[in-house]
Amino acid sequence: MPVFDLRELDRPIIGAPMAGGPSTPELAAAVTDAGGLGFLAAGYRSPGNLEDQLGRVRELTAGPVGVNLFVPDSLEPDPEDVARYSNSLRAEASALGVEVGAARNDDDGWHAKLELVLDARPEVVSFTFGCPESRVLATLAQAGILPMVTVTTGEEAQQAVAAGARALAVQGPDAGGHRGAFDQRTIPTDRPLADTLTEIRSQTAVPLAAGGGVSGPDDVVRLLGLGADAVQVGTLLLTADEAGTNPLHRAALTDGRFAETSLTRAYTGRFARGLTNRFIREHADAPAGYPHLHYVTAPLRAAAITAGDADIAHLWAGTGFASARPEPAAAMVERLSPTR
Numbered sequence: 001m002p003v004f005d006l007r008e009l010d011r012p013i014i015g016a017p018m019a020g021g022p023s024t025p026e027l028a029a030a031v032t033d034a035g036g037l038g039f040l041a042a043g044y045r046s047p048g049n050l051e052d053q054l055g056r057v058r059e060l061t062a063g064p065v066g067v068n069l070f071v072p073d074s075l076e077p078d079p080e081d082v083a084r085y086s087n088s089l090r091a092e093a094s095a096l097g098v099e100v101g102a103a104r105n106d107d108d109g110w111h112a113k114l115e116l117v118l119d120a121r122p123e124v125v126s127f128t129f130g131c132p133e134s135r136v137l138a139t140l141a142q143a144g145i146l147p148m149v150t151v152t153t154g155e156e157a158q159q160a161v162a163a164g165a166r167a168l169a170v171q172g173p174d175a176g177g178h179r180g181a182f183d184q185r186t187i188p189t190d191r192p193l194a195d196t197l198t199e200i201r202s203q204t205a206v207p208l209a210a211g212g213g214v215s216g217p218d219d220v221v222r223l224l225g226l227g228a229d230a231v232q233v234g235t236l237l238l239t240a241d242e243a244g245t246n247p248l249h250r251a252a253l254t255d256g257r258f259a260e261t262s263l264t265r266a267y268t269g270r271f272a273r274g275l276t277n278r279f280i281r282e283h284a285d286a287p288a289g290y291p292h293l294h295y296v297t298a299p300l301r302a303a304a305i306t307a308g309d310a311d312i313a314h315l316w317a318g319t320g321f322a323s324a325r326p327e328p329a330a331a332m333v334e335r336l337s338p339t340r
């Protein structure tokens with residue numbers, strides 16, 4: 001069955017999936033209606049909630065949409081490492097009036113969410129945190145859905161294409177939020193996106209979306225010139241009117257208080273890039289262990305957001321965050337697009 005082709009977008013801009021609130025049906029529809037490709041982020045959501053979002057986005061737009069899923073990971077971190085890290089957060093938690101959460105693994109509703117997308121048939125389903133089995137990618141393609149895998153290196157790209165990915169999201173080291181590296185234990189590469197993209201373009205003919213650190217139209221032109229078929233933009237859309245970004249996060253991106261970003265596993269046990277705050281600086285010792293640490297820090301993160309405490313809350317951001325501004329998503333997509 002034919003699947004959606006990223007090269008057919010009116011504008012080569014993908015609104016990156018952003019789990020944890022920012023990705024809304026309204027944001028996805030606005031990006032799509034502006035000629036790009038909007039995404040829903042299934043991560044952390046219940047299957048029922050995802051189903052509602054899928055219904056809503058179809059009401060809002062007749063254009064193509066994508067859905068992004070987290071690939072489950074069976075890694076079990078050393079319980080002693082997790083206990084030591086949890087204990088180091090107890091004082092921080094009690095100052096916020098909460099307790100640290102219990103560490104656990106789960107599959108983020110993997111099977112239920114796969115069934116849902118097979119039923120709802122968004123044009124694109126992308127994955128992060130690993131490469132699904134070939135069977136999953138083939139089933140999606142047979143249903144007319146473009147199966148896309150997030151990769152951070154040439155080796156991951158080869159593995160994904162061999163498994164049946166029909167498009168790749170090539171994520172560079174400057175990207176906001178979690179790195180999609182297949183192996184969460186490895187220190188993520190800091191090789192420039194341009195180099196990884198060039199390598200992957202020379203290996204494969206599948207459509208490529210590239211992203212990470214985009215701060216304006218020049219970055220888009222540069223990535224397209226290196227062989228990307230579309231550019232995936234996250235951080236700049238965090239301040240879009242239609243985004244569900246919480247007010248603390250929104251303000252931190254634009255109020256000039258934070259000057260830089262860093263890569264940390266302090267919040268979730270998986271490397272992610274965020275605005276460099278006190279929590280990141282003081283908890284550089286966090287072990288690998290996603291989603292275990294995600295559950296350990298969840299009460300702290302929620303309490304910090306409620307309390308408006310930007311020293312503790314996770315404030316995901318890519319290196320291009322200083323260009324984020326409040327505006328309709330369509331204006332952002334238009335501003336980033338090469339003139340035709």
Ligand SMILES: Cc1cc2nc3c(=O)[nH]c(=O)nc-3n(C[C@H](O)[C@H](O)[C@H](O)COP(=O)(O)O)c2cc1C
Pocket residue numbers: 016017018019020022041042043068127128150171174175176177178180211212213214232233234235236316317318319320
């Ligand atoms: C707040 C936030 C949440 C994110 N959540 C996801 C996600 O659920 N799935 C995913 O594949 N990527 C996620 N990402 C990464 C984006 O897909 C993309 O790689 C990144 O935003 C691109 O870099 P930029 O933020 O510098 O534009 C997230 C990024 C941010 C900033």
